Amino acid sequence: MVVMMPWTLEMLREIDREYFAELIMDLLRNLEFRDSERIKTPAETGADIIALREDPLSGLEKYMFKIKAGGLVSSNEITAFIQTLDRYKSDRGIFITSGDFTKDAKLLAQREHRGRIILWNGKKVVDLLNEYQIEPKKELIEMIESRREAEKKKKEVLNVVRLESPLLFDFNHEKVIESVVSKLSQEYKIKRIFVSPEYLEVFLSPAYIISWSSKVQRENEAGEVETLELRDKAVIFSEEKIITKASEDEKLKLAVSKALLNDSSLIKCTEKTLEVGISPSKATLLAKSKLSKELGVSQSHIEISDKKKVYVPTKAIIKLKIYRNRGEAEVNLETSEIKINIKPLSEEKLIEYLKDECRNSTKEELREYKTKANENRFILRGETDRFEFGAAIDMYTGAILAKDVRMKRDALLNLIKSVYPRGKIINVEEGKREAVADILVEGKIAVLKVNLENGEHSLLRELHSPDEAFKIAKSIIEENFPIKGMEFESFSITEHRIIEILMSGVEGKARVKVDGTNLDVIDYFVEISPKKAEEIISSKYKEWSIKERTEDADSYTFSIESSLQRAKVKLSKDGKFLEELDVVLKGDVARQKAIEHLEKMGVEAKIEEAALKENWEIVFIGDERFGKITLDRKDGSLIEEEINYTERALEKLYYEHLKLKYGEENPITERMTHYRDKGYLTIKVSSGNTLYYAKIDVKTGRVIEEDKLIDRGLMARIKKMQLESKYK
Numbered sequence: 001m002v003v004m005m006p007w008t009l010e011m012l013r014e015i016d017r018e019y020f021a022e023l024i025m026d027l028l029r030n031l032e033f034r035d036s037e038r039i040k041t042p043a044e045t046g047a048d049i050i051a052l053r054e055d056p057l058s059g060l061e062k063y064m065f066k067i068k069a070g071g072l073v074s075s076n077e078i079t080a081f082i083q084t085l086d087r088y089k090s091d092r093g094i095f096i097t098s099g100d101f102t103k104d105a106k107l108l109a110q111r112e113h114r115g116r117i118i119l120w121n122g123k124k125v126v127d128l129l130n131e132y133q134i135e136p137k138k139e140l141i142e143m144i145e146s147r148r149e150a151e152k153k154k155k156e157v158l159n160v161v162r163l164e165s166p167l168l169f170d171f172n173h174e175k176v177i178e179s180v181v182s183k184l185s186q187e188y189k190i191k192r193i194f195v196s197p198e199y200l201e202v203f204l205s206p207a208y209i210i211s212w213s214s215k216v217q218r219e220n221e222a223g224e225v226e227t228l229e230l231r232d233k234a235v236i237f238s239e240e241k242i243i244t245k246a247s248e249d250e251k252l253k254l255a256v257s258k259a260l261l262n263d264s265s266l267i268k269c270t271e272k273t274l275e276v277g278i279s280p281s282k283a284t285l286l287a288k289s290k291l292s293k294e295l296g297v298s299q300s301h302i303e304i305s306d307k308k309k310v311y312v313p314t315k316a317i318i319k320l321k322i323y324r325n326r327g328e329a330e331v332n333l334e335t336s337e338i339k340i341n342i343k344p345l346s347e348e349k350l351i352e353y354l355k356d357e358c359r360n361s362t363k364e365e366l367r368e369y370k371t372k373a374n375e376n377r378f379i380l381r382g383e384t385d386r387f388e389f390g391a392a393i394d395m396y397t398g399a400i401l402a403k404d405v406r407m408k409r410d411a412l413l414n415l416i417k418s419v420y421p422r423g424k425i426i427n428v429e430e431g432k433r434e435a436v437a438d439i440l441v442e443g444k445i446a447v448l449k450v451n452l453e454n455g456e457h458s459l460l461r462e463l464h465s466p467d468e469a470f471k472i473a474k475s476i477i478e479e480n481f482p483i484k485g486m487e488f489e490s491f492s493i494t495e496h497r498i499i500e501i502l503m504s505g506v507e508g509k510a511r512v513k514v515d516g517t518n519l520d521v522i523d524y525f526v527e528i529s530p531k532k533a534e535e536i537i538s539s540k541y542k543e544w545s546i547k548e549r550t551e552d553a554d555s556y557t558f559s560i561e562s563s564l565q566r567a568k569v570k571l572s573k574d575g576k577f578l579e580e581l582d583v584v585l586k587g588d589v590a591r592q593k594a595i596e597h598l599e600k601m602g603v604e605a606k607i608e609e610a611a612l613k614e615n616w617e618i619v620f621i622g623d624e625r626f627g628k629i630t631l632d633r634k635d636g637s638l639i640e641e642e643i644n645y646t647e648r649a650l651e652k653l654y655y656e657h658l659k660l661k662y663g664e665e666n667p668i669t670e671r672m673t674h675y676r677d678k679g680y681l682t683i684k685v686s687s688g689n690t691l692y693y694a695k696i697d698v699k700t701g702r703v704i705e706e707d708k709l710i711d712r713g714l715m716a717r718i719k720k721m722q723l724e725s726k727y728k
Helices: 017-030 075-087 103-111 122-131 138-157 173-188 250-260 280-295 347-362 409-419 466-480 530-540 587-600 647-662 714-726
Strands: 034-038 049-055 059-068 092-097 117-120 159-163 195-219 225-236 265-269 271-274 302-322 325-332 338-342 368-374 377-383 387-394 400-407 424-430 434-441 444-451 457-463 487-494 498-505 508-515 521-528 545-551 555-561 565-572 578-585 606-612 616-621 625-631 638-645 668-675 680-687 690-697 703-710
Touching (some): 017 059, 075 092, 075 117, 103 117, 117 122, 173 325, 195 250, 195 265, 195 280, 225 250, 250 302, 265 271, 265 302, 280 302, 347 377, 347 387, 400 409, 409 424, 409 434, 424 487, 466 508, 466 521, 521 530, 578 587, 587 606, 587 616, 587 625, 647 680, 647 690, 647 703, 690 714
Parallel strands (some): 059 092, 092 117, 195 271
Antiparallel strands (some): 195 225, 195 302, 444 457, 487 498, 498 508, 545 555, 555 565, 565 578, 606 616, 680 690, 690 703
């Protein structure tokens, strides 16, 4: 059994952001997140991954994931992520880092956004990767091991060397090596992890610090000659380089002061080389000669009080192991100039390393391949019997920079068949590094995970059989919907967990999603057949006949008719929801209802018009009355009436009124004026020299107001004028 190399924080913090995102995608699949997807514009969106997950209480929830490789996550970054969740209406968010979170960030997530924001630090990610056995890449393991080996060798190749004299300028072996590594990184794009020193030689040149004093005569501002005593330190590097006054150079002044405090020094190197310099006596002569000229005094007036030998680091030679290559660097310790001598590995070596990489990854030999060089990269693409292989190798280090190993489709299918020789492959989903296959075998569904880089495989889970899922789905649908006799038609697997059953029958069809792990029904879609829909309508409306049927995506609409009414009803396609859109009396029925209502009111009239608006509006006219009544569109009940007497009927009623009240037998109408907007009629009637004026309600025939006038004499004429105006 192969033991997996466990993840460590050191490993996690070495990986780049792209690989980190790939690992998180693998984790989400293992944690049963659905529809996980990388966001193409993470910088603009504010998140890297979006996914769905089923919650037992709240149902399907939308998650967004933010990834940060390394460093500490601040509270400001948490706030920005919360704003992203709000903007994209996400239920929850998980902030993931290979580093950690600041105290403020943790408090913000726990106190103000508890339950909505989840924090995964580097330790949490490492624990999850190891729990779900997601292996680190081989290159990463090699990189970590190489670093440890380099640190070990670095300690072995460097020795502590004691010098009998102090150093004038410090020599820091780590800074020197780092400067070389930095130059390799900048100019050759070589990662620091691949560079380790094998040999460090330091060249040291002797120099001398001479303490001197001298008395010189100078003329002051008053023109008087005075004697001055000068003291300082001179540093003699060589015949050409002599510094007579170290106090005037701050850097040198500090170095001299430090050197004078020590009698010896220690350096770390593999080997030291002491260069031949000037002798102590020569240093004295050079110092006095130079000072004599500068001060304008004879050498005998210059007194040397002390002389100390020091060493000046001038050059370092570093031999380097650069992963599978070697190189050399020369560092001028006085000017910091660096010269590097490194040659790219031969093409034969590069191909050999790439073939080894292919063999280690696939356990197979490369058959055909093509190569090309691109700047510092050497790229190979080829194939083995079962795999397509591509890789890029650094021409200077021999390190694999990128690798793309993918099992061929035919090889993948053959592998699955070899694992389950009696199984039927339902579907295969190929990702970047893994494939997941659903196989129907021996009354169950096996979900197999295959590593596309090396062909290793494992059983992810087992699901119930489609037959079991169908039985559950059939009982749920037939018990809750007006549909029977469903038969199995087909099935499919989604998300390598959900069994989607398609069933149908004479009465309709249904699609049901069943959780394959526990046979819980997750979702369903039901559609009854047109024939079944007609049966439901006919059973609901027994004395009605169906005249027309239409349908859309969600419902059937029926036009139906009885002896009295017409109706439009809508039935949802699952057969559960019935809605009456409209019910209306037929036109001839509405007319008959109107006549019955008029008869009850004692009105004899003829129906002139029957119009269906919001309700039925019936217009009628008779010898004595006319008007309009409004009937309920559905049952014909009386809603509103507007009945008026005709002018002839009103005249007749008024004649009868005059006969009863005044005994008039033969009145003559002189004028009638009908004010329809005001609802009354004015009438003027004469009988002999008697005039009658009246205002009559056209709806009831009641005399609202009346006047009588004997048309005789002057006063009568005046009153007549008044009445003519009143009853005009």
